[in-house]
Amino acid sequence: MLAKLLYKSSSASSDQKAPLSRLSGLGPPREAWCADYIDLTLHDHTTEYLVAIFSWYKPTLYQPHHLPTSKQPSQILQHPTKSRPLQILVLDVRMKYNQNQCFLLGDLKLAEFPILRGCRNEGFPLFSICLSHQLLALAVGSKKLWKENPSM
Known part of the structure; x- marks a missing residue:
């Protein structure tokens, strides 16, 4: 799969902006943004009639x-x-x-x-x-x- 669908979890505040340290790479590791999102599983319709x-x-x-x-x-x-x-x-x-x-x-x-x-x-x-x-x-x-x- 080339892309994944994600949506923001309800626990992540949408009005809070990311700190500058996180955007500039000076803060926590880059993968930390994933904690704010929930992975969507895609349904494979080719398996159904x-x-x-x-x-x-x-x-x-x-x-x-x-x-x-x-x-x-x-x-x-x-x-x-x-x-x-x-x-x-x-x-x-x-x-x-x-x-x-x-x-x-x-x-x-x-x-x-x-x-x-x-x-x-x-x-x-x-x-x-x-x-x-x-x-x-x-x-x-x-x-x-x-x-x-x-x-x-």
Whole structure:
């Protein structure tokens, strides 16, 4: 470990200044300052399965918002074979609140499922919004397709 975390003990007075002799090296040995601090032990999170700790276990279904007619999208995306709006399934990627709201404003249903419940590969297309999602997808064996951005 290159560094240690320390915090001042309650017995050490915070308003008392160090004597000049201690700062100049003329006083007690240099290690004496350690007596005023308590060593913090760091927890090694690599020994735990963090997905199980930070995931939730209950599926959540978000319904589209009902917007005033002036703010409704001009064209609602419909399922190609059924006469209903598209539905999106999210596998516990802890999407940002704003991302959820953008989908719901587009009149799409959004279902979030915990990744710990498992799922079958049905051949549905997947997409990732941020790099961390893409890296996780590659780590589990997904193929990547890059869409070229013409503005770049």
